[in-house]
Amino acid sequence: MKIVTWNVNSLKVRLPQLLDFLAQEMPDIVGLQELKCENGAFPIAQINAAGYEVSFNGQKTYNGVAILSKSIQTDVLNDIPDFADEQKRAIAATIDGVRIINLYVVNGQELGSDKFEYKLKWLEAVEQWLKVEIAHHPQIVIMGDFNIAPADCDTYDPVFWENKILCSDAERGAFNRILDLGLADSFRLKAQEAHSFSWWDYRNNGFERNEGLRIDHLLISPRLNARFADCKVMLEPRAHERPSDHAPVMLSLV
Numbered sequence: 001m002k003i004v005t006w007n008v009n010s011l012k013v014r015l016p017q018l019l020d021f022l023a024q025e026m027p028d029i030v031g032l033q034e035l036k037c038e039n040g041a042f043p044i045a046q047i048n049a050a051g052y053e054v055s056f057n058g059q060k061t062y063n064g065v066a067i068l069s070k071s072i073q074t075d076v077l078n079d080i081p082d083f084a085d086e087q088k089r090a091i092a093a094t095i096d097g098v099r100i101i102n103l104y105v106v107n108g109q110e111l112g113s114d115k116f117e118y119k120l121k122w123l124e125a126v127e128q129w130l131k132v133e134i135a136h137h138p139q140i141v142i143m144g145d146f147n148i149a150p151a152d153c154d155t156y157d158p159v160f161w162e163n164k165i166l167c168s169d170a171e172r173g174a175f176n177r178i179l180d181l182g183l184a185d186s187f188r189l190k191a192q193e194a195h196s197f198s199w200w201d202y203r204n205n206g207f208e209r210n211e212g213l214r215i216d217h218l219l220i221s222p223r224l225n226a227r228f229a230d231c232k233v234m235l236e237p238r239a240h241e242r243p244s245d246h247a248p249v250m251l252s253l254v
Contacts, residue, residue: 001096001227001253002027004234005143005216007104007199007246011035011064014244015043017237022050025234027250028070029095031102033145035064042066059088065102065144069095081132083125090126092133098224099137101130103144108165116165119147123174127181134181134221142183142219145199145246148175150185154214156195166215183219186231186251198233199246207238218251227253 004027008014011032022030030052035042039058047054047068056066057078065088067073073093080090089104103126108119134140148171152158161167179185187196197212206212218231230252238247 001029001098003098003100003141003143003218003251003253004030004248005033005102005145005218006030006237006248007033007145007216007244009034009036009244009246011037011043011066012041013242015046017240017243019046019050021234021237021248022052022068025250029098029100030068031091031100031143032066032068033064033102033104034062035066036060036062037064055091055093057088057091063088063104065089065091065104067091067093067095067100067102069093069100071096075099080122080125080129083122083129085122089122094137097139099133099140101133101140101142101144103142103146105145105147107147108171110165111163111168111170120170120174123171123178127174127178130178130181134183138221138223140183140221141224141251142178143217143251145215146175146217147215148172149213149215150175150217153194154197156197156211156213161213166213179219183221184225186218186220186228187214187249189225189228189231192232196233198249200238202245207243216246216249218249220251224253229254 052068106119109115155161198216200206200212
Protein backbone atom coordinates (compact mmCIF):
# COMPACT_ATOMS: atom_id res chain seq x y z
CA MET A 1 0.00 0.00 0.00
CA LYS A 2 1.35 3.41 -1.02
CA ILE A 3 0.20 6.39 1.04
CA VAL A 4 1.18 9.93 0.06
CA THR A 5 0.93 13.34 1.69
CA TRP A 6 1.29 16.43 -0.48
CA ASN A 7 0.70 20.12 0.11
CA VAL A 8 -0.18 21.15 -3.43
CA ASN A 9 -0.40 24.90 -2.71
CA SER A 10 -3.44 25.39 -5.01
CA LEU A 11 -5.18 22.40 -6.50
CA LYS A 12 -6.27 24.39 -9.54
CA VAL A 13 -2.69 25.27 -10.45
CA ARG A 14 -1.23 21.87 -9.59
CA LEU A 15 -4.02 19.60 -10.94
CA PRO A 16 -2.11 18.55 -14.11
CA GLN A 17 0.92 17.69 -11.96
CA LEU A 18 -1.27 15.75 -9.53
CA LEU A 19 -2.89 13.74 -12.32
CA ASP A 20 0.53 12.95 -13.79
CA PHE A 21 1.74 11.86 -10.37
CA LEU A 22 -1.25 9.58 -9.86
CA ALA A 23 -0.72 7.96 -13.26
CA GLN A 24 3.01 7.49 -12.72
CA GLU A 25 3.18 6.40 -9.07
CA MET A 26 -0.32 4.85 -8.66
CA PRO A 27 -0.55 5.50 -4.91
CA ASP A 28 -3.41 3.86 -3.05
CA ILE A 29 -4.15 6.87 -0.84
CA VAL A 30 -3.24 10.54 -1.18
CA GLY A 31 -3.80 13.29 1.36
CA LEU A 32 -3.73 16.79 -0.12
CA GLN A 33 -3.40 20.05 1.77
CA GLU A 34 -3.73 23.75 0.95
CA LEU A 35 -6.28 23.18 -1.80
CA LYS A 36 -7.25 26.86 -2.04
CA CYS A 37 -10.44 25.49 -3.58
CA GLU A 38 -14.05 25.73 -2.45
CA ASN A 39 -16.09 22.52 -2.47
CA GLY A 40 -18.15 23.61 -5.45
CA ALA A 41 -15.03 24.01 -7.57
CA PHE A 42 -13.37 20.72 -6.63
CA PRO A 43 -12.39 18.74 -9.78
CA ILE A 44 -14.30 15.59 -8.85
CA ALA A 45 -14.69 14.35 -12.43
CA GLN A 46 -10.97 14.52 -13.20
CA ILE A 47 -10.05 12.73 -9.97
CA ASN A 48 -12.67 10.02 -10.54
CA ALA A 49 -11.48 9.59 -14.13
CA ALA A 50 -7.98 8.96 -12.77
CA GLY A 51 -9.41 6.04 -10.79
CA TYR A 52 -9.82 7.63 -7.36
CA GLU A 53 -12.60 8.18 -4.88
CA VAL A 54 -12.33 11.50 -3.11
CA SER A 55 -13.53 13.25 0.03
CA PHE A 56 -12.75 16.92 0.51
CA ASN A 57 -13.15 19.76 2.96
CA GLY A 58 -12.53 22.79 0.82
CA GLN A 59 -11.99 26.48 1.34
CA LYS A 60 -10.51 29.24 -0.77
CA THR A 61 -7.45 31.29 0.21
CA TYR A 62 -4.92 29.13 2.09
CA ASN A 63 -6.86 26.17 3.45
CA GLY A 64 -8.65 23.01 2.35
CA VAL A 65 -7.81 19.30 2.59
CA ALA A 66 -8.77 16.17 0.66
CA ILE A 67 -8.29 12.40 0.71
CA LEU A 68 -8.03 10.45 -2.56
CA SER A 69 -8.18 6.65 -2.59
CA LYS A 70 -8.49 3.73 -4.96
CA SER A 71 -10.82 2.00 -2.47
CA ILE A 72 -14.09 3.05 -0.89
CA GLN A 73 -13.89 5.54 1.97
CA THR A 74 -16.06 5.16 5.06
CA ASP A 75 -16.58 7.10 8.30
CA VAL A 76 -15.54 10.37 6.66
CA LEU A 77 -15.18 13.22 9.13
CA ASN A 78 -14.50 16.88 8.43
CA ASP A 79 -12.82 19.18 10.98
CA ILE A 80 -11.66 18.55 14.53
CA PRO A 81 -14.56 17.44 16.75
CA ASP A 82 -15.57 19.84 19.52
CA PHE A 83 -13.19 22.56 18.30
CA ALA A 84 -14.79 25.70 16.89
CA ASP A 85 -12.79 26.65 13.82
CA GLU A 86 -13.74 28.31 10.55
CA GLN A 87 -10.57 27.13 8.84
CA LYS A 88 -10.80 23.87 6.89
CA ARG A 89 -7.70 22.04 7.97
CA ALA A 90 -8.66 18.46 8.86
CA ILE A 91 -10.35 15.46 7.28
CA ALA A 92 -10.45 11.75 8.18
CA ALA A 93 -11.64 8.55 6.51
CA THR A 94 -11.24 4.80 6.89
CA ILE A 95 -9.87 2.97 3.85
CA ASP A 96 -9.18 -0.78 3.69
CA GLY A 97 -9.10 -0.96 7.48
CA VAL A 98 -6.65 1.92 7.87
CA ARG A 99 -7.80 5.15 9.49
CA ILE A 100 -6.40 8.13 7.62
CA ILE A 101 -6.28 11.55 9.27
CA ASN A 102 -5.09 14.33 6.99
CA LEU A 103 -4.02 17.61 8.61
CA TYR A 104 -2.98 21.01 7.37
CA VAL A 105 -1.47 22.40 10.54
CA VAL A 106 -1.55 26.13 11.18
CA ASN A 107 1.64 27.96 10.15
CA GLY A 108 1.69 30.31 13.13
CA GLN A 109 3.39 33.24 11.39
CA GLU A 110 5.72 34.28 14.23
CA LEU A 111 6.38 33.41 17.84
CA GLY A 112 4.22 35.31 20.28
CA SER A 113 1.60 36.29 17.71
CA ASP A 114 -2.11 35.56 17.89
CA LYS A 115 -1.66 33.11 15.01
CA PHE A 116 1.04 31.30 16.98
CA GLU A 117 -1.25 30.94 19.99
CA TYR A 118 -3.97 29.66 17.66
CA LYS A 119 -1.49 27.09 16.29
CA LEU A 120 -0.72 25.76 19.76
CA LYS A 121 -4.41 25.57 20.70
CA TRP A 122 -5.15 23.84 17.40
CA LEU A 123 -2.43 21.26 18.00
CA GLU A 124 -3.73 20.65 21.52
CA ALA A 125 -7.21 19.99 20.09
CA VAL A 126 -5.67 17.60 17.54
CA GLU A 127 -3.87 15.73 20.32
CA GLN A 128 -7.12 15.22 22.23
CA TRP A 129 -8.91 14.10 19.06
CA LEU A 130 -6.15 11.64 18.20
CA LYS A 131 -6.39 9.99 21.62
CA VAL A 132 -9.94 8.99 20.73
CA GLU A 133 -9.11 7.96 17.16
CA ILE A 134 -6.12 5.85 18.19
CA ALA A 135 -8.21 4.05 20.81
CA HIS A 136 -10.68 3.02 18.11
CA HIS A 137 -8.32 2.33 15.21
CA PRO A 138 -5.27 0.07 15.69
CA GLN A 139 -4.15 0.86 12.14
CA ILE A 140 -3.90 4.63 11.79
CA VAL A 141 -1.90 7.14 9.73
CA ILE A 142 -1.78 10.79 10.68
CA MET A 143 -0.42 12.66 7.69
CA GLY A 144 -0.07 16.15 6.40
CA ASP A 145 1.76 19.42 6.36
CA PHE A 146 2.53 19.84 10.05
CA ASN A 147 4.41 23.13 9.65
CA ILE A 148 6.86 21.75 12.21
CA ALA A 149 10.43 20.59 11.64
CA PRO A 150 10.76 18.09 14.52
CA ALA A 151 14.54 18.24 15.00
CA ASP A 152 17.61 20.20 13.98
CA CYS A 153 18.43 17.59 11.33
CA ASP A 154 15.13 18.51 9.66
CA THR A 155 16.47 21.99 8.85
CA TYR A 156 19.20 23.05 6.46
CA ASP A 157 20.66 25.44 9.05
CA PRO A 158 19.88 24.65 12.70
CA VAL A 159 21.58 27.81 13.95
CA PHE A 160 19.53 30.05 11.67
CA TRP A 161 16.27 28.24 12.52
CA GLU A 162 16.86 27.94 16.26
CA ASN A 163 13.63 28.84 18.10
CA LYS A 164 12.08 30.37 14.98
CA ILE A 165 8.58 29.62 13.73
CA LEU A 166 8.23 25.96 12.59
CA CYS A 167 11.21 25.05 14.80
CA SER A 168 10.40 26.47 18.23
CA ASP A 169 10.49 24.44 21.42
CA ALA A 170 6.74 24.88 21.85
CA GLU A 171 5.93 23.52 18.38
CA ARG A 172 8.36 20.64 18.67
CA GLY A 173 6.93 19.85 22.09
CA ALA A 174 3.43 19.66 20.60
CA PHE A 175 4.70 17.35 17.85
CA ASN A 176 6.42 15.09 20.37
CA ARG A 177 3.29 14.87 22.50
CA ILE A 178 1.44 13.57 19.46
CA LEU A 179 4.19 11.00 18.90
CA ASP A 180 3.94 10.04 22.57
CA LEU A 181 0.40 8.82 21.92
CA GLY A 182 2.13 5.73 20.52
CA LEU A 183 2.95 6.89 17.01
CA ALA A 184 6.15 6.70 14.98
CA ASP A 185 7.53 9.21 12.48
CA SER A 186 7.67 6.79 9.54
CA PHE A 187 10.39 8.75 7.76
CA ARG A 188 12.73 7.96 10.65
CA LEU A 189 12.08 4.22 10.64
CA LYS A 190 14.91 3.77 8.14
CA ALA A 191 18.23 5.41 7.48
CA GLN A 192 17.82 8.52 5.34
CA GLU A 193 20.22 10.74 3.47
CA ALA A 194 21.32 13.82 5.39
CA HIS A 195 19.59 17.05 4.41
CA SER A 196 16.35 15.35 3.38
CA PHE A 197 13.59 17.96 3.25
CA SER A 198 10.03 18.29 1.97
CA TRP A 199 9.63 22.09 1.69
CA TRP A 200 11.82 24.72 0.09
CA ASP A 201 11.11 28.44 -0.14
CA TYR A 202 10.39 29.72 -3.63
CA ARG A 203 12.76 32.60 -2.93
CA ASN A 204 16.54 32.54 -3.35
CA ASN A 205 16.57 29.23 -5.27
CA GLY A 206 15.79 27.33 -2.09
CA PHE A 207 15.17 24.03 -3.87
CA GLU A 208 18.24 24.28 -6.11
CA ARG A 209 20.38 25.06 -3.05
CA ASN A 210 18.55 22.43 -0.96
CA GLU A 211 17.84 24.99 1.73
CA GLY A 212 14.71 23.34 3.02
CA LEU A 213 12.81 21.95 5.98
CA ARG A 214 11.15 18.59 6.61
CA ILE A 215 7.67 19.60 7.70
CA ASP A 216 5.46 17.04 5.87
CA HIS A 217 4.97 13.88 7.91
CA LEU A 218 3.28 10.49 8.04
CA LEU A 219 2.90 9.21 11.60
CA ILE A 220 1.88 5.59 12.06
CA SER A 221 0.60 3.32 14.82
CA PRO A 222 2.52 0.26 16.08
CA ARG A 223 0.34 -2.13 14.07
CA LEU A 224 1.51 -0.37 10.91
CA ASN A 225 5.14 -0.34 12.06
CA ALA A 226 5.12 -4.07 11.38
CA ARG A 227 3.98 -3.36 7.81
CA PHE A 228 6.52 -0.61 7.16
CA ALA A 229 8.58 -0.96 3.99
CA ASP A 230 9.76 2.54 3.06
CA CYS A 231 9.18 6.26 3.37
CA LYS A 232 10.73 8.79 1.03
CA VAL A 233 10.43 12.31 -0.30
CA MET A 234 9.45 12.35 -3.97
CA LEU A 235 11.66 15.12 -5.31
CA GLU A 236 10.65 15.05 -8.98
CA PRO A 237 7.40 17.06 -8.66
CA ARG A 238 9.24 19.85 -6.84
CA ALA A 239 11.52 20.26 -9.87
CA HIS A 240 8.61 20.86 -12.27
CA GLU A 241 7.75 24.20 -13.77
CA ARG A 242 5.35 26.08 -11.47
CA PRO A 243 5.66 23.49 -8.68
CA SER A 244 4.23 23.49 -5.20
CA ASP A 245 6.82 24.59 -2.68
CA HIS A 246 6.32 21.14 -1.08
CA ALA A 247 7.30 17.75 -2.44
CA PRO A 248 5.10 14.69 -1.90
CA VAL A 249 6.18 12.22 0.76
CA MET A 250 5.32 8.55 0.19
CA LEU A 251 4.93 5.82 2.81
CA SER A 252 4.98 2.22 1.57
CA LEU A 253 3.38 -0.58 3.60
CA VAL A 254 3.41 -4.30 2.89
